[in-house]
Amino acid sequence: MSIAMPGRTLYKNARIVDPATNHDGPGELLTIGEDIADMGKKLFDSVPSDVQVVDCDGLVLAPGLVDMRVQLREPGEEHKESLRSGGEAAIAGGVTTIVCLPNTNPIMDDEATLEFVARRARLAALAKVYCYGAVTKGLQGKELAEMGLLADAGALAFTDATKAVADAQVFRRALRYAATFGLLIVQHPEEPTLAGGVMNSGEIATRMGLSGIPREAEIIMLERDMRLVAMTGGRYHAAHISTSDSVEIIAKAKRDGLKVTCDTAPFYFALNELSVGDYRTFAKLSPPLRNDADRQAIVAGLRSGVIDAIASDHSPQDADSKRLPFPQAAFGGSGLETLLAVSLDLFHNEEMTLIEVLRRLTTAPADVLGLKAGRLTKGGKADLVLFDPDRGWKVIADAFKSKSKNSPFDGRPVQGQVMRTIVDGRTVFERHDFPQTQKRAAGGR
Numbered sequence: 001m002s003i004a005m006p007g008r009t010l011y012k013n014a015r016i017v018d019p020a021t022n023h024d025g026p027g028e029l030l031t032i033g034e035d036i037a038d039m040g041k042k043l044f045d046s047v048p049s050d051v052q053v054v055d056c057d058g059l060v061l062a063p064g065l066v067d068m069r070v071q072l073r074e075p076g077e078e079h080k081e082s083l084r085s086g087g088e089a090a091i092a093g094g095v096t097t098i099v100c101l102p103n104t105n106p107i108m109d110d111e112a113t114l115e116f117v118a119r120r121a122r123l124a125a126l127a128k129v130y131c132y133g134a135v136t137k138g139l140q141g142k143e144l145a146e147m148g149l150l151a152d153a154g155a156l157a158f159t160d161a162t163k164a165v166a167d168a169q170v171f172r173r174a175l176r177y178a179a180t181f182g183l184l185i186v187q188h189p190e191e192p193t194l195a196g197g198v199m200n201s202g203e204i205a206t207r208m209g210l211s212g213i214p215r216e217a218e219i220i221m222l223e224r225d226m227r228l229v230a231m232t233g234g235r236y237h238a239a240h241i242s243t244s245d246s247v248e249i250i251a252k253a254k255r256d257g258l259k260v261t262c263d264t265a266p267f268y269f270a271l272n273e274l275s276v277g278d279y280r281t282f283a284k285l286s287p288p289l290r291n292d293a294d295r296q297a298i299v300a301g302l303r304s305g306v307i308d309a310i311a312s313d314h315s316p317q318d319a320d321s322k323r324l325p326f327p328q329a330a331f332g333g334s335g336l337e338t339l340l341a342v343s344l345d346l347f348h349n350e351e352m353t354l355i356e357v358l359r360r361l362t363t364a365p366a367d368v369l370g371l372k373a374g375r376l377t378k379g380g381k382a383d384l385v386l387f388d389p390d391r392g393w394k395v396i397a398d399a400f401k402s403k404s405k406n407s408p409f410d411g412r413p414v415q416g417q418v419m420r421t422i423v424d425g426r427t428v429f430e431r432h433d434f435p436q437t438q439k440r441a442a443g444g445r
Contacts, residue, residue: 008032009425010047011386014056018063019359020375029061031382034424038378055435056386059419062358064096064383065340066374068263068365069239069311071161071332072098072129075116076105081316081403083117087126089336089402091429094385094418095312097366097373098127098336102134103161109134109145111153118154126428128383130371135160135174135185141167144174151183156369157237159186162286162315162331164221166192168228175234184369186237189221189246190287198327200273200288208279210326213288219245226253229260237368238262240313242287244297251306261368262306265313266342267333267408269298275408281322281329282397283408286315302360303352309365310357312339316404334404338395340387342409344416347389354389386420386434393417 009031016027016039028044030037030051047053067090073081081089090098100117102108108117114131121129133155134145147158158178164187165171171187178185194217199205201212222238226249229236238250241262253260267285272292275283283289301307315332322329343361346352362374373383397410421429 007052008048008050009052009054010043011054011056011061013058014061014386015058016061016376017355017358018376019355019363020377022355024355029376031422031425034381036376036378036380036382039376054420057435059386059388060354061384061386063362063374063376064385064421064423065094065361066097066365066371067095067312067314067336067339068099068309068369069265070098070100070314070336071103071316072100073316074104074120075113079403080318083120083129084124084126085401085403086314086316086336087121087124087129089400090127091421091423092401092418093337094340094387094421095336096127096383096385096421096423097130097371099130099132099156099369101159101161102132103139107134107139108132108155109137109139109150111149114150114153114155127423130154130156130369132157132159132161132186134158135165136170139163141165141170144170144177147178147183148181151181156371157184157186159239160188162188164188164190164192168224171225172228172232175228175232175236179232179234182235184235184237186239187221187225189218189225189238189241191217191221194220198284199276200290202273202291204273204276208276215243215245215290215294218243218287219249222246222249226258226260229253229258230256233259235259240265240268240287240311241307242268242290242298243294247297247301247306254306261308263309263311263365264298264302264307265311265335266339267313267335269295269302270342270345271295271408279326281324281326282333282406282410284326284329284331285333285408286331299346299351302346308360308368310339310343310360311365312336316402317406318403319405322406332406334397334400334402334407336402337400338407338409338414340385340418341393341414341416344389345414348415382422382425384422385418387416387418389416391415391417
């Protein structure tokens with residue numbers, strides 16, 4: 001990996017794709033220091049000698065990905081993932097902005113922990129890291145956290161991470177309080193009293209002798225939450241939806257004018273419950289992988305725009321937590337390094353255009369969270385990804401930058417590879433087989 005210090009850098013012969021402006025075409029992009037200085041078909045007749053040149057060779061140059069659902073495990077479980085290893089995994093996957101869940105140890109329900117994570121992330125100087133604050137103290141679902149103070153400390157939105165706020169009265173208060181300050185509540189929509197199983201309920205779970213989590217666990221919680229959103233006028237985001245009914249519930253809420261958005265993860269549009277196969281614990285996820293009809297409905301929801309964003313749902317676990325009998329194994333899958341490639345299946349399968357896929361990975365999640373990211377703007381930060389949308393490779397989880405090797409996509413052939421990732425004008429990741437930056441020599445053309 002080469003690290004280029006910010007100066008003046010020209011990215012030429014690029015296919016520039018910017019979902020924010022619906023632009024997709026050949027061109028050049030110039031960065032100066034941390035910012036995008038200019039874009040156009042041809043920026044120089046003769047490139048100045050002090051400008052570094054990156055010949056993109058027709059590859060896609062796009063805004064860096066914005067991943068709105070990541071578990072980083074630091075502080076508390078650094079053996080599973082640290083801010084540094086998570087940051088390295090992010091930039092290897094073309095992700096320049098990540099938003100981490102508050103289920104650390106200690107939990108991000110106070111300003112000190114939030115500020116600690118932000119400070120440690122700045123020292124790593126890899127992907128930009130933002131944080132969610134907890135909705136309830138200790139993620140216990142009983143007493144509201146100090147959301148106003150957490151927002152002042154930098155929390156982008158509020159969630160109880162992998163737990164739903166199950167008490168309807170507590171959640172009603174959270175939505176109402178958040179609405180007063182224009183804050184966003186993110187829910188893991190799963191009724192806990194129905195979520196005691198280990199995989200999707202149905203014939204396959206019965207044949208395997210495994211306890212099931214019914215689709216209704218997600219559906220019931222979403223239906224309840226929509227009623228509470230209507231009561232309070234709050235802003236609500238449903239994380240990683242996975243069923244056809246969920247898509248319909250969100251679509252109706254949007255038609256009714258509720259302030260509702262949602263995301264899904266590649267697990268739920270690229271895999272189904274058959275991936276559990278021979279008790280494969282890497283495919284033990286929360287929510288669980290559903291049947292193929294649900295998978296196809298998630299694809300349709302992405303295509304129609306009902307589902308706003310795609311997030312990695314990166315949930316790193318150590319080997320000891322996964323190499324157990326299926327009922328005892330931990331939930332979760334590593335997702336940062338496969339986010340772009342697996343999402344590009346939607347493009348290669350002609351289910352969505354390239355710009356539509358990238359919109360779900362850049363502009364849309366940034367807009368949900370109010371971030372000035374995920375777009376190519378003159379004067380904006382130079383957070384970029386350069387990738388080959390057609391280059392094939394095979395997912396080898398053992399080669400991940402992440403400490404976590406628990407990928408349900410392990411061994412899967414994919415198409416689309418990140419060649420270079422730029423954060424604030426600095427090249428922070430570069431594939432070894434991508435041509436190096438060319439320094440302009442005096443008198444160069």
